[in-house]
Amino acid sequence: MCGIVGYIGKQKALPVLIDGIKSLEYRGYDSAGFAVSTAGGVVKSKKAVGRVSNLELKIEEKDIRHGNAGICHTRWATHGGVTEENAHPHSDCKGELWLCHNGIIENYKDFKSDLARRGHTFKSETDSEVLAHLIEEFKTQDPALATEEAVRLALLSVRGTYGLALLDSKNPGTLIAARNFSPLLIGVGDGEYIIASDASAVLKHTKNVVYLDDGEMAVLTPKSHKIFDLKRNTINRKSEELTWDIEEAQKGGNPHFMLKEILEEPEAIENSIRGRIVAKEGLIKLGGILAVEEKLRNAKRILIAGCGTAYLAGKVGEYMLEEYGGIPVKIELASEFRYRKPIFREGDVMLVVSQSGETADTLAALAEAKQKGVLSLGIVNVVGSTIARQTDAGVYQHVGPEIGVASTKAFTSQVAILALLSVMLGRQRDMSVVMARRITEELSRIPELMKKIIKQSEAIKKLAKKYQPYRDFLFLGRKYNYPVALEGALKLKEISYVHAEGFSAGEMKHGPIAMIDKSFPSICIAPSDSVYEKMVSNMEEIKARSGPIIVIATEGNKKIEEITKDVIYIPKTLEMLTPLLAVVPLQLFAYHFGVLRGLDVDKPRNLAKSVTVE
Numbered sequence: 001m002c003g004i005v006g007y008i009g010k011q012k013a014l015p016v017l018i019d020g021i022k023s024l025e026y027r028g029y030d031s032a033g034f035a036v037s038t039a040g041g042v043v044k045s046k047k048a049v050g051r052v053s054n055l056e057l058k059i060e061e062k063d064i065r066h067g068n069a070g071i072c073h074t075r076w077a078t079h080g081g082v083t084e085e086n087a088h089p090h091s092d093c094k095g096e097l098w099l100c101h102n103g104i105i106e107n108y109k110d111f112k113s114d115l116a117r118r119g120h121t122f123k124s125e126t127d128s129e130v131l132a133h134l135i136e137e138f139k140t141q142d143p144a145l146a147t148e149e150a151v152r153l154a155l156l157s158v159r160g161t162y163g164l165a166l167l168d169s170k171n172p173g174t175l176i177a178a179r180n181f182s183p184l185l186i187g188v189g190d191g192e193y194i195i196a197s198d199a200s201a202v203l204k205h206t207k208n209v210v211y212l213d214d215g216e217m218a219v220l221t222p223k224s225h226k227i228f229d230l231k232r233n234t235i236n237r238k239s240e241e242l243t244w245d246i247e248e249a250q251k252g253g254n255p256h257f258m259l260k261e262i263l264e265e266p267e268a269i270e271n272s273i274r275g276r277i278v279a280k281e282g283l284i285k286l287g288g289i290l291a292v293e294e295k296l297r298n299a300k301r302i303l304i305a306g307c308g309t310a311y312l313a314g315k316v317g318e319y320m321l322e323e324y325g326g327i328p329v330k331i332e333l334a335s336e337f338r339y340r341k342p343i344f345r346e347g348d349v350m351l352v353v354s355q356s357g358e359t360a361d362t363l364a365a366l367a368e369a370k371q372k373g374v375l376s377l378g379i380v381n382v383v384g385s386t387i388a389r390q391t392d393a394g395v396y397q398h399v400g401p402e403i404g405v406a407s408t409k410a411f412t413s414q415v416a417i418l419a420l421l422s423v424m425l426g427r428q429r430d431m432s433v434v435m436a437r438r439i440t441e442e443l444s445r446i447p448e449l450m451k452k453i454i455k456q457s458e459a460i461k462k463l464a465k466k467y468q469p470y471r472d473f474l475f476l477g478r479k480y481n482y483p484v485a486l487e488g489a490l491k492l493k494e495i496s497y498v499h500a501e502g503f504s505a506g507e508m509k510h511g512p513i514a515m516i517d518k519s520f521p522s523i524c525i526a527p528s529d530s531v532y533e534k535m536v537s538n539m540e541e542i543k544a545r546s547g548p549i550i551v552i553a554t555e556g557n558k559k560i561e562e563i564t565k566d567v568i569y570i571p572k573t574l575e576m577l578t579p580l581l582a583v584v585p586l587q588l589f590a591y592h593f594g595v596l597r598g599l600d601v602d603k604p605r606n607l608a609k610s611v612t613v614e
């Protein structure tokens with residue numbers, strides 16, 4: 001996602017900034033920019049779309065000689081397209097205050113119209129620029145106000161998340177930083193400070209860092225720093241020593257991106273649903289599909305297409321949209337869809353699901369629908385990707401870059417968005433406010449519940465160790481957890497290279513049960529839901545044939561231990577949302593299993609993160 005680097009100290013700022021921002025390139029971004037102080041008391045800024053190398057091409061010899069303070073940013077678009085105007089840093093009207101912002105200012109529109117009425121002019125479509133003007137407005141209203149105080153008042157006024165670095169041309173000896181649910185740390189050097197959204201950007205210069213907490217600000221000069229909260233309480237925090245190297249830092253201290261991304265799932269869900277639920281009215285507000293809301297009201301059928309994990313998220317969506325959205329749904333493997341002669345009907349809507357937004361088969365399925373004049377929607381993570389651009393409307397996932405080849409946080413985010421879509425369509429049809437509230441309240445609790453599962457990672461690792469000798473696995477689930485069984489098997493095979501098959505548990509007796517014996521374990525997803533008793537029958541059948549069983553069950557279900565002692569408990573939630581929880585232990589199991597086999601789980605053999613060829 002977006003990256004921030006800020007510098008103040010004895011060196012020329014620009015080379016340090018560019019060097020720092022390059023170490024954040026692994027996070028993915030679509031544009032970059034910097035702003036540095038100059039001897040003349042003005043700030044110079046340059047921006048470029050694309051790689052940091054494009055920005056470097058714009059740097060002239062004289063830029064390098066500029067001042068000793070500056071800020072730099074790589075942007076991962078959320079509000080507004082990928083353009084130079086939307087790239088950071090953003091400034092106020094006078095070009096005095098320059099800021100880089102990570103996160104989302106949720107109520108920026110309220111401020112933007114008010115500020116425009118007061119004469120502020122905006123150069124970008126971003127929420128971040130509004131913050132620069134809001135700070136300027138506080139200073140305009142009280143010219144004696146110190147910039148740090150104007151920043152504090154502005155931050156108290158807005159709602160949302162931020163990692164913030166601000167440079168004031170009138171006070172180039174000071175850098176201001178702030179954090180709220182978007183990481184920011186301060187590297188403490190000898191006569192210099194480096195602010196960064198990620199430790200990898202400071203490691204070359206110092207290993208001493210001070211972490212900002214949510215709701216805190218920092219004011220830095222080359223020789224000192226002060227930290228305080230938004231109520232102006234001073235915070236005395238000692239610096240800590242980083243023991244990571246750069247590669248470890250990029251993984252947030254985790255041994256692999258895959259693990260980092262599993263651990264990020266609670267936050268990813270928060271980011272995917274933030275600002276999209278109008279709790280009181282039980283309504284869903286998906287900005288990207290607002291323009292086609294009426295068409296969706298009249299839609300008669302939804303066709304969902306995707307590949308791999310994205311297809312399986314769509315398959316969970318099929319169950320949700322039919323049960324709660326009240327609309328017929330057909331899920332399609334994009335790679336098959338493109339070669340059939342699909343028959344579209346009046347009122348059809350095509351929904352494509354893709355993390356990368358670049359998957360060739362999914363693009364081909366989309367093209368088929370577009371050619372037939374069908375309304376197309378996308379659920380996509382990468383902003384500005386081909387699918388995002390080619391669909392008529394869509395919903396961004398906002399989960400940040402997924403680097404591990406095995407898709408994890410993208411899956412749960414896609415399922416969460418499909419749940420929102422189900423409520424939205426349901427409310428357009430016959431879903432009551434009460435039901436909508438029940439679903440959205442429970443969806444909002446999912447991040448907390450996920451954290452409880454993540455805490456069991458060590459116990460899951462032990463199970464992965466116990467089952468190391470096996471080379472065949474069956475994954476079984478029913479109804480909402482049938483796609484989860486398929487996803488569990490896909491995860492295990494792609495990163496462990498062991499044979500794993502997912503089945504609907506009801507299909508067992510139609511063939512797969514023939515494989516069961518003591519050397520063929522089954523992983524059964526059996527939360528306490530409407531098909532629980534059926535799952536118990538399946539497990540009894542497996543046990544009767546000496547098949548080892550691991551079960552994912554609901555907390556409190558001790559009776560399940562009569563069938564097997566290898567139980568992973570997940571918290572209770574609504575049946576339709578159980579996939580969001582049940583998949584996490586399966587991801588962790590696959591991760592530990594692969595690592596224990598000594599494999600490179602982030603880059604499994606023969607696979608690519610984005611499959612842009614057929």
Ligand code: M6R
Binds near residue numbers: 307311353354611
């Ligand atoms: O970028 P996409 O979501 O369109 O990618 C689709 C599949 O290629 C992807 O989910 C793949 O199956 C992953 N390796 C699964 O972990």
